[in-house]
Amino acid sequence: MRWYKHIVLVGLLILYGFNNELVAQVKSVGVKTIVIDAGHGGKDPGAVGNNLKEKDITLSIALKLGELIKKHFPDVKVVYTRSTDEFIELFRRAKIANNAKADLFISIHVNSNKKPDPSGAETYVMGLSKSNGNLDVAMTENAVILKEDDYKNQYEGFDPHSPEAYIIFSLYQNANLDLGLTFSSMIQEEYRKINREDRGVKQAGFLVLWKTAMPSVLTEVGFISNPEDAKYLAKEKNHWLIAKSLFNSFSKYKGQLEGKIYHLLSSNDLPKIVENEDTTKEVHKNIPKDTIDKSINTIAINKPKQEQEQKQKDTTVINDATNDFQKIAEKLVNKAVQDTILFWVQIAS
Numbered sequence: 001m002r003w004y005k006h007i008v009l010v011g012l013l014i015l016y017g018f019n020n021e022l023v024a025q026v027k028s029v030g031v032k033t034i035v036i037d038a039g040h041g042g043k044d045p046g047a048v049g050n051n052l053k054e055k056d057i058t059l060s061i062a063l064k065l066g067e068l069i070k071k072h073f074p075d076v077k078v079v080y081t082r083s084t085d086e087f088i089e090l091f092r093r094a095k096i097a098n099n100a101k102a103d104l105f106i107s108i109h110v111n112s113n114k115k116p117d118p119s120g121a122e123t124y125v126m127g128l129s130k131s132n133g134n135l136d137v138a139m140t141e142n143a144v145i146l147k148e149d150d151y152k153n154q155y156e157g158f159d160p161h162s163p164e165a166y167i168i169f170s171l172y173q174n175a176n177l178d179l180g181l182t183f184s185s186m187i188q189e190e191y192r193k194i195n196r197e198d199r200g201v202k203q204a205g206f207l208v209l210w211k212t213a214m215p216s217v218l219t220e221v222g223f224i225s226n227p228e229d230a231k232y233l234a235k236e237k238n239h240w241l242i243a244k245s246l247f248n249s250f251s252k253y254k255g256q257l258e259g260k261i262y263h264l265l266s267s268n269d270l271p272k273i274v275e276n277e278d279t280t281k282e283v284h285k286n287i288p289k290d291t292i293d294k295s296i297n298t299i300a301i302n303k304p305k306q307e308q309e310q311k312q313k314d315t316t317v318i319n320d321a322t323n324d325f326q327k328i329a330e331k332l333v334n335k336a337v338q339d340t341i342l343f344w345v346q347i348a349s
């Protein structure tokens, strides 16, 4: 055996150990920090219509989601990109997530259309738009950078209104995308459970998702331009329902990555809200924080039969999703193994 064959052999043996370690590493990853991004804020109201402002609705849902996670997952760190009505640049939102070394990023938005007909909820991951509709949503959301002082430098000269500029997102591909898609599907499934119209999981070039270094999604919870959706979004109890959907998606996603089954919330676990008027204007400020904590019931021990059956269904979904995750993990390991083999062959020659 020639000397270089020994090197290759030793290399492969090390690689075998490394491979096992990597599998263990991928399996031990979890969701310890989540960044919740309430879209828009301050001088940027986002979409407006039917007496509502997007920035108020997104903040109300974001804070409620954060409260639910803090309450039921005390070990998870919740980071908000904003917790008040303030303007935060898109690039800074990604920076907050990266600095926090977050494991998951969720950006909450409300859709708008020139026509009043479109309605329902959809969730996006980063990528090239496959339809003009998706592109329009991304262009509308990205246009906010024009309100930022230094947008030309911060986004590498990106023009949010030029369809051609979006072609760069065709190159966007990474391992976080698969996990983002998994999380997005879970969100849409939870929306269906609260009878929200499901517009599906989509891809488009959202600048807020561009530079985040973790699985990232942007969810559009409804259309402010649609009278029925606007009526729904005006009610604070529905903000809790949407927050519950996002919480349950988070719970399933975390469970899938950690090989566990975490509890899911039902509507009964949410605070009872008596709506006086259909207005959400700064509705999040009307509930003192300690009231929120007290009013969220902990999970009842004796679950009604129907709920148990639902849990059974959810478990099946989680098992399916776990299989998906294992496939992704294997893919990552194989890629790393391939890269390493290449490295060793180069040394040997």
Ligand SMILES: [Zn+2]
Residues within 6 Å of the ligand: 039, 040, 046, 047, 054, 109, 110, 141
């Ligand atoms: Zn928005």
